[in-house]
Amino acid sequence: MNKDAIAEYATRLGDDALVLGHRLSEWCSNGPFLEEDIATINTALDFIGRARMFLSYAAELEGAGRSEDDLAYTRDCREFKNLLIHELPRGDFAFTTVRQFLVDASNVLFFEALCESSDPQLAAIAAKSVKECRYHLRRSHDWLLRLGDGTEESRRRCQDALDDLWGYTDELFAMDALEQALLDAGVAVDRVALKERWLPLVSAAIDEATLQLPALPALPGGGREGIHTEHLGHLLAELQFVQRAYPGLQW
Amino acid sequence: MSQTETEQSKTEQSLEREFQARVDAEEKIEPKDWMPEAYRKTLIRQISQHAHSEVVGMQPEGNWITRAPSLRRKAVLLAKVQDEAGHGLYLYSAAETLGISREELLEALHQGKAKYSSIFNYPTLSWADIGAVGWLVDGAAIVNQVALQRTSFGPYARAMVRICKEESFHQRQGYEIMLALSRGSAAQKAMAQDALNRFWWPSLMMFGPNDDHSPNSAQSMKWKIKRKSNDQLRQEFIDQTVPQIEVLGLELPDPELRWNEERGHYDFGPIDWDEFFQVIKGNGPCNRQRLQHHIRAQREGEWVCEAVRAYENKKRGRKAA
Ligand SMILES: [Fe+2]
Ligand SMILES: [Fe+2]
Numbered sequence: 001m002n003k004d005a006i007a008e009y010a011t012r013l014g015d016d017a018l019v020l021g022h023r024l025s026e027w028c029s030n031g032p033f034l035e036e037d038i039a040t041i042n043t044a045l046d047f048i049g050r051a052r053m054f055l056s057y058a059a060e061l062e063g064a065g066r067s068e069d070d071l072a073y074t075r076d077c078r079e080f081k082n083l084l085i086h087e088l089p090r091g092d093f094a095f096t097t098v099r100q101f102l103v104d105a106s107n108v109l110f111f112e113a114l115c116e117s118s119d120p121q122l123a124a125i126a127a128k129s130v131k132e133c134r135y136h137l138r139r140s141h142d143w144l145l146r147l148g149d150g151t152e153e154s155r156r157r158c159q160d161a162l163d164d165l166w167g168y169t170d171e172l173f174a175m176d177a178l179e180q181a182l183l184d185a186g187v188a189v190d191r192v193a194l195k196e197r198w199l200p201l202v203s204a205a206i207d208e209a210t211l212q213l214p215a216l217p218a219l220p221g222g223g224r225e226g227i228h229t230e231h232l233g234h235l236l237a238e239l240q241f242v243q244r245a246y247p248g249l250q251w
Numbered sequence: 252m253s254q255t256e257t258e259q260s261k262t263e264q265s266l267e268r269e270f271q272a273r274v275d276a277e278e279k280i281e282p283k284d285w286m287p288e289a290y291r292k293t294l295i296r297q298i299s300q301h302a303h304s305e306v307v308g309m310q311p312e313g314n315w316i317t318r319a320p321s322l323r324r325k326a327v328l329l330a331k332v333q334d335e336a337g338h339g340l341y342l343y344s345a346a347e348t349l350g351i352s353r354e355e356l357l358e359a360l361h362q363g364k365a366k367y368s369s370i371f372n373y374p375t376l377s378w379a380d381i382g383a384v385g386w387l388v389d390g391a392a393i394v395n396q397v398a399l400q401r402t403s404f405g406p407y408a409r410a411m412v413r414i415c416k417e418e419s420f421h422q423r424q425g426y427e428i429m430l431a432l433s434r435g436s437a438a439q440k441a442m443a444q445d446a447l448n449r450f451w452w453p454s455l456m457m458f459g460p461n462d463d464h465s466p467n468s469a470q471s472m473k474w475k476i477k478r479k480s481n482d483q484l485r486q487e488f489i490d491q492t493v494p495q496i497e498v499l500g501l502e503l504p505d506p507e508l509r510w511n512e513e514r515g516h517y518d519f520g521p522i523d524w525d526e527f528f529q530v531i532k533g534n535g536p537c538n539r540q541r542l543q544h545h546i547r548a549q550r551e552g553e554w555v556c557e558a559v560r561a562y563e564n565k566k567r568g569r570k571a572a
Contacts, residue, residue, distance in 0.1 A: 028313040032552025041333040150558025242320035251320035
């Protein structure tokens with residue numbers, strides 16, 4: 001398979017992890033209590049670690065002498081390829097919990113499938129990630145139940161978050177020409193097939209949490225083409241500040 | 252005094268003598284052991300102050316997590332701040348063995364009754380500040396905490412053993428940031444120098460007032476809560492840090508720092524104690540910000556805690572039904 005296509009695929013997956021890891025890291029010292037701060041930082045660390053593995057692999061395949069940091073710190077919005085759901089601002093604890101649940105459920109299925117990739121490096125990253133994702137899902141699933149079936153206020157906050165996020169979930173299961181070609185070569189995951197397993201899993205939990213499955217249409221998406229929400233630019237301004245202010249240095 | 256009261260105070264006296272004998276014999280005092288009320292109070296004050304420092308310290312360092320200049324540095328900083336949160340948790344538990352709850356401790360923090368280390372009332376303005384904090388602040392904390400590994404209260408001593416290992420890791424990582432900067436571009440080196448200059452004096456103040464202005468110290472030393480005096484610890488820190496500044500190739504932040512052959516220590520210039528007492532009183536650059544941040548996070552999390560309680564109650568109700 002063409003190296004450039006795999007590099008692009010790894011970049012997409014790296015950007016997903018980097019951007020959501022960044023959002024999670026914003027919770028540091030802002031969590032509802034100390035134990036939760038520790039757990040959220042832990043999850044953020046998993047995502048940043050995953051981003052590093054994917055981005056350094058992408059840089060290696062590219063063979064242009066760039067590093068994981070060049071990819072993370074010197075690309076502009078239009079070159080970032082993460083799915084939009086990952087870049088939305090952290091919101092309140094309900095928003096973070098619901099997003100995490102929706103994404104964790106999809107990640108478990110995605111990385112289980114990626115373990116079978118014909119690309120050994122991608123399969124290796126997936127094998128490490130899938131263990132983390134299962135743990136993340138257990139946590140976010142438990143939180144969804146507690147908050148959904150907690151108080152009046154916590155249920156309202158969760159339902160609002162679910163409604164705000166729902167339109168972005170379609171993009172998690174969309175294929176384009178690049179991923180289709182990689183799928184045909186045995187490298188990539190069939191996202192369309194994941195949805196059939198994701199939806200019942202998610203619906204059951206939403207139901208158990210006494211929440212309503214939103215009947216809302218999908219939003220346009222566009223992350224894989226670098227068409228983002230307005231939020232990503234601000235995230236990158238912060239993430240890339242030092243490298244932009246002092247370009248080309250070692251830190 | 253009635254007969255029983257006399258007997259009681261006699262017992263109290265003999266208990267206190269026994270207690271001091273155990274302390275003198277380097278035995279550890281455990282939570283269930285008898286201890287003088289003032290010993291308990293002093294420990295609660297000191298351990299909770301230590302716990303609050305770990306937790307409030309997450310703010311100035313967390314300030315750079317989203318702006319760390321490389322993915323490796325970001326991961327290392329995240330892990331460090333996570334360690335500090337863990338230290339906080341561990342120390343709150345140690346304080347709780349003395350019969351006070353975490354809620355009460357946090358309440359005292361929010362009301363300004365409990366203190367935390369004055370150093371965290373200074374802002375982290377550049378990436379180099381994260382290096383300086385790891386290197387100097389964790390460095391100073393280690394000097395303090397190595398001594399506390401031998402403190403007389405068992406749970407506190409054991410917490411210190413565990414925490415010290417991680418702190419020395421933090422100190423090395425902070426130094427590594429400073430090393431990278433001081434070997435980097437002119438701008439990076441200037442950034443490192445500026446951070447050293449700003450954090451040097453507040454780091455020295457972390458050890459507290461001079462011994463002759465430290466009213467509680469004598470009793471704490473007798474009880475072996477404190478094992479070394481403020482001035483002793485400060486001197487140790489200076490002696491170990493000056494050679495590191497030289498390795499970095501940075502200018503000394505105090506023109507009076509000079510090796511004194513006779514004393515076998517570095518001499519140093521006068522510390523601005525007015526500044527120290529202003530910060531302690533709540534008038535440092537970030538006191539209000541730090542406290543308000545902590546209060547806001549807790550207030551914003553209240554509905555989460557309520558939800559957890561409501562959910563647990565429902566679950567119990569369903570089980571019973
Ligand atoms: Fe610590
Ligand atoms: Fe530390």
